[in-house]
Amino acid sequence: MNHNNKTNEVMNLIKELVSIPSPSGNTDKVINYVSEYFNELGYETRRNRKGGLLVTIGGKNKKRHRFLTAHVDTLGAMVKEIKPNGRLKLSMIGGFRWNHVEGEYCQIQTAEGKVYSGTILMHQTSVHVYKEAGDAKRDENNIEVRIDERASSEEEVKNLxxxxxxxxxxxxxxxxxESGYIKSRHLDDKASVALLMDAVKALKNEGHELPHTTHFLISNNEEIGYGGNSNIPEEVEEYLAVDMGAIGDGQATDEYTVSICAKDSSGPYHYELRKHLEQLAIRHDVEYKTDIYPYYGSDASAAIRAGFDIKHALIGPGIDASHAFERTHETSLYHTGKLIEHYLKSEMK
Incomplete structure (x- = not known):
């Protein structure tokens, strides 16, 4: 399969994934989607009690295992309060800024499964009414949801x-x-989930036996800190988180290469495993940038904090404007996928 076809498949997977709402804490629908994908390839899947999805592919070496993860949960919010005017106050899920969702369309899902559309707005939005419309603080007190229903009181909203x-x-x-970009919310980390899905499909199509038994976890609580910190078999020696590379001032990461993380807010990643990934990239003409993410933590660092005796690493496509209006380029997806493939097929040191 050529570069373009493979990248198009990944792009289509990303489009499917980001279109399924899955804020942390409410991820069943998207987990079902990924599970069906793996099942159709002939792989057995299982759920952990937290709702994450696990797939294991046997390898030649059944004593020394690998573990890869990407997370399918996203940023979102929860109804905090129904205001007397029928608008909704919100409580954040995950770490973003209110100004990054101001003006965004949203969906409210009720406990019974009903879905209502709405818009996230400042209370003081109309410049014809509110003199401070541009200056009022973007926070949980002023941000609210305008529901697309005829409901202008607390009672009417509850009746919905x-x-x-x-x-x-x-x-x-x-x-x-047409220029090869994909822009969307939730590329963190559904772009990486799509890459792992595609990697598993490629292994199936090739009939390639991996050198090591390898576990894949599609985690569902990463944005709140504990997605991939459990269900790690004791035979696992290496843990690779595939998550977005952060772009900004002073960062090496860009939208056209795979980002290899040397250090984030949790401290340095395992030096030897990081070097192994860099050497694989050089050997196989994978374009990469090694980088430090100052305000970042991954499922791999969560596993270390949980006490697992593993070598941990983090790679991913470069994502611009993380936790806001995200974007990456097909070449970053291509190089990230290529590094995942060569890592899976490499011998453990």
Whole structure:
């Protein structure tokens, strides 16, 4: 399969994934989607009690295992309060800034499964009414959801079935451009989930036996800190998190290469495993950038904090404007996928 076809498949998977609402804590639907994908390839899947998805592929060496993860949960919100005017106050799920969701379309999912559309707005939005419309603080007191229903009181909203604790998801607005970019909310980390799905499919199609038994976890609580910190078999020696590379001032990461993380807020990643990934990239013409993410933590660092005796590493496609209006390029997806493939087929040191 040529580069373009393979990248198009990954792009299509990403579009499917980001279009399924899955804020942390409410991920069953997207986990079912990924599970069906693996099942159709002939792989058995199982759920952990937290709701994450596990797939194991046997390898030649059954004593020394590998573990790869990407997370399918996203940023989102929860109904905190129904206001007297029928608008909804929100509580954040994950670490973002309110100004990054102002003006966004959203969905409210009730406990009974009803879905209502709405828009996230400042209370003081109309410049014809509120003199401070541009200056008012973007925070949980001023941000609210305008529901697309005829409901202008707390009682009328409750009659719709909406209540405190209901999940609110953000419209991804996914778009693929002719110039090779994909822009959407939730590329963190559904771009990486798509890459792992594609890697598993490629292994199946090739009939390639891996050198080591390898476990794949599609985790579902990473944005709140504990997605991949359990269900790691004792034979696992190496843990690779595939998650976005952070772009900004002073960063080496870009939208056209795979990012290899040397250090984040949790400290340095395993030096020898990081060097192994860099050497694989050089050997196989994978374009990469080694980088440090100052305000970042991954499923791999969560596993270390949980006390697992593993070598941990982190790679991923470069994502611009993380936790906001995200974007990456097909070449970053290509090089990330290529590094995942060569890592899976490499011998453990």
């Amino acid at each position: 079935g909406i209540s405190v604790g209901d999940f609110v998801s953000f419209d991804p607005r996914v778009e693929v451009t």
